Amino acid sequence: MVITKEILDKLSAQAKVNPRLRQNYDLRNSDADQSQRMLNALEPGTIVPIHRHQTSSEIVTIVRGAIREYFYDENGTVTETIELRHGCPVPLLVVPKGVWHNLECLEPNTIIYESKDGAYQPMAAEDVME
DSSP: OOOOHHHHHHHHHHHHHSTTSEEEEEOOSSTTOOSEEEEEEEOTTOOOOOBOOSSOOEEEEEEESEEEEEEEOTTSOEEEEEEEETTOSOOEEEEOTTOEEEEEEOSTTEEEEEEESSSOOOOOGGGBOO
8 A cells, every 4th residue: 555645635634624633544454453553644733632552552653744742650740742743853753551641733734653562442441641
């Protein structure tokens, strides 16, 4: 599969009209594929709750646009922020397994690539910080 500008533009257009201001594009080979690989189109104002993944690390790569990733301690205090911007020297980060995090979309038409180990599992209540 080749990811074209047309695919990215269509994904961004879908995110703009989605009430959540984001839209993902599944990159798995089939429903039987036991991984999580996706493009995620984000628009400024989308709300990604503070959360963690207890069974997998997460890789985030900026495809276009810009995001700021926030990392938190167990008390909800920000411990680090990392900005990823298309064309920046380091366009990729790894969120370690079990680390509290969320992100802020900084530019319209932002798209990130995300991957995690294992099949999708809905987030448990104890993995979302209020």
